[in-house]
Amino acid sequence: MTVIVVAACPTGLRGHFTRWLLEIAPGVFVGKTTTRVRNLMWQRVTEMAKTGRAIMVHTTNNEHGLAFQVHNHDWTPIDYEGINLILRPNNQQADRPERKTGWSNASQRRRRPTPNPKPNDNST
Template sequence: MVVLVLTACPAGLRGHLTRWLLEVSPGVFIGEITARVRERMWLRVLELAKDGRAIMVYSADSEQGLSYRVHRHDWEPVDFDGVWLMRRPEEVDATPAMRPGWSSVGRMRRARRGR
């Protein structure tokens, strides 16, 4: 079994993949293909994806029963004592520092100072 997820890839690549896999949602492909076809298909994804991202998860003879391939993705597969896990990128403080006075309490303080 193969699951392939594409993000920001050309439409031509999506059309090319429908030869072997079923597109169940935009950019999400699933199917049962041989290892040789899977490897050649992945090379084609690398060739045509350009600036897009791709993750392929496929069945393998491992403890988890699956393996990963990643192209230009933020999350990366990491071997953790024989078990493959997906490591998220470190989160940079996503909340920008708020200016004083944005909350209702801040507005009330400003109003009291203005009297």
């Protein structure tokens, strides 16, 4: 079983995957391929997805029963005592935009006193 997830990749690459895999969601491809086809698909990913990101997970004969490869991703796979893990960078907090302190705009509008509506004088 092979699963490939692509983001910000050319449509030609996605079309290439549909030859062998099913697209079950936008950018998510699943199927059963041979090792040779899987390696050729990954080679095509590294050639065509220049700035895009891709992750491939496939079955293999190890403790997890799977292996994965990444392309242009912030998270990197590492081998920790024979177990494959994903290392997440610690600087994700710095990438988030700073939040404003204080009340939200909606809360501030609710706290303001509303002016009294003028009576409607429709006496004719």
